[in-house]
Amino acid sequence: MKPGLVFVLVCLSVFLLEFVDCQKDEKANKNVAKSKKQNVGKKVKLVTKKAKGKPKVKKVKVKEPAKIFIMTQLLEQGRFRKPSDTLVVPAGERLVLRCKGKHISWAYPSYLDEENDGRFSINHRERFSQLIVANSTGADTGEYNCWALDCDTETCRKDDSKTGSTYVFFTDPRELFVPSNDYYEAIQLRTDRPTRLPCQVTNPLAEVSLHREFPPEVIPVDGRLITFDVKKGFVVHKALPLFAGTVYCVASYRGLRQSSTKYLLIYTNYPSAPPSATITASSSSVRVGANFNLTCTALGETDIEVDFTWEFPGQKLGRPTYTRESQRPVYVGSQIRQSSQSVLLVDESRPVDDGLYTCVAQNLQGKTTVSTHVNVLPHVSPGPT
Ligand SMILES: *[C@@H]1O[C@H](CO)[C@@H](O)[C@H](O)[C@H]1NC(C)=O
Ligand SMILES: *[C@@H]1O[C@H](CO)[C@@H](O)[C@H](O)[C@H]1NC(C)=O
Numbered sequence: 001m002k003p004g005l006v007f008v009l010v011c012l013s014v015f016l017l018e019f020v021d022c023q024k025d026e027k028a029n030k031n032v033a034k035s036k037k038q039n040v041g042k043k044v045k046l047v048t049k050k051a052k053g054k055p056k057v058k059k060v061k062v063k064e065p066a067k068i069f070i071m072t073q074l075l076e077q078g079r080f081r082k083p084s085d086t087l088v089v090p091a092g093e094r095l096v097l098r099c100k101g102k103h104i105s106w107a108y109p110s111y112l113d114e115e116n117d118g119r120f121s122i123n124h125r126e127r128f129s130q131l132i133v134a135n136s137t138g139a140d141t142g143e144y145n146c147w148a149l150d151c152d153t154e155t156c157r158k159d160d161s162k163t164g165s166t167y168v169f170f171t172d173p174r175e176l177f178v179p180s181n182d183y184y185e186a187i188q189l190r191t192d193r194p195t196r197l198p199c200q201v202t203n204p205l206a207e208v209s210l211h212r213e214f215p216p217e218v219i220p221v222d223g224r225l226i227t228f229d230v231k232k233g234f235v236v237h238k239a240l241p242l243f244a245g246t247v248y249c250v251a252s253y254r255g256l257r258q259s260s261t262k263y264l265l266i267y268t269n270y271p272s273a274p275p276s277a278t279i280t281a282s283s284s285s286v287r288v289g290a291n292f293n294l295t296c297t298a299l300g301e302t303d304i305e306v307d308f309t310w311e312f313p314g315q316k317l318g319r320p321t322y323t324r325e326s327q328r329p330v331y332v333g334s335q336i337r338q339s340s341q342s343v344l345l346v347d348e349s350r351p352v353d354d355g356l357y358t359c360v361a362q363n364l365q366g367k368t369t370v371s372t373h374v375n376v377l378p379h380v381s382p383g384p385t
Pocket of ligand 1: 118
């Protein structure tokens with residue numbers, strides 16, 4: 001028998017079985033029968049697919065609560081409407097956002113919290129919460145979010161299915177950049193994650209470019225290494241040492257040209273993980289008076305600084321410590337790694353040196369703690385012979 005024919009037969013029998021089931025149901029309950037019949041149709045479809053040689057995929061539907069957009073914006077005529085992703089409001093005008101729900105939380109440009117001249121307010125009512133920015137300025141530009149809270153008698157938690165958000169540009173004809181408190185901002189240009197230069201504009205139509213202070217030049221924004229987003233500013237996706245230095249943004253719109261805050265980009269080679277450390281004692285038990293030492297070794301990426309700190313029994317008693325630190329490249333398989341070492345030297349051991357020796361190896365990503373015991377044994381008393 002041909003395999004194709006087998007499938008057709010299986011197909012047919014499944015259909016017949018379902019059909020018989022269906023008939024029984026019809027007798028039992030006529031209303032249910034209608035939906036059951038539709039199911040039969042679906043099952044046959046699935047089996048037909050299998051016959052064509054496609055793998056049978058079983059879809060499991062996880063029921064998620066439907067997302068509800070709870071934010072509305074007040075229009076001039078007293079009507080409310082769902083705001084679009086981005087709103088453009090001329091500076092000076094009033095913005096009124098409302099979010100439906102008994103308990104509502106808001107997020108808005110943090111600068112507004114510093115405002116105490118009564119321009120900004122949030123009013124919670126029985127069925128909604130209302131945010132008002134009056135006499136707006138370019139500085140109010142940013143993301144406005146709200147979300148409903150599910151509250152019982154004691155606590156509230158965020159209800160992710162009921163949220164609202166919009167990004168509002170308050171176009172100020174004199175301020176193309178959202179003002180910043182700092183004239184100069186130092187930003188770490190980390191190798192382990194993208195870096196954002198938050199030169200946000202107040203007008204989405206402004207042309208924005210990125211400039212280097214010295215040598216003065218325009219930094220090309222290729223959309224790959226560096227991207228621009230009118231809501232976020234520039235993002236450097238891959239930190240390269242050549243990007244380090246002072247940079248700033250320039251925005252131009254209708255004959256107006258302005259420079260942003262200056263950003264000092266500090267190239268920082270970030271390790272991808274904390275160092276992995278090991279500790280060994282030259283001897284786990286020594287006689288009083290003998291010298292011993294402990295070696296803490298951390299293996300990690302090259303050109304990554306590792307800081308060592310020690311904790312040991314004689315520390316509080318002011319035992320002088322001597323450490324010797326060194327670094328050397330090592331090969332792990334075909335990869336070049338860096339082995340960093342700290343050796344703690346204990347000269348002429350005393351009873352107080354007995355105990356736990358702990359080494360903490362730390363880099364910018366975190367630390368590893370390792371420890372070991374050293375027993376300091378008393379002098380061998382001359383026993384009877
Ligand atoms: C907005 O500005 C007008 C005119 O300067 C002023 O009269 C009014 O009090 C201001 N409103 C708020 C809420 O600050
Ligand atoms: C540590 O102790 C061992 C054994 O006593 C000795 O061979 C080694 O030279 C010591 N290391 C240092 C750095 O002094």
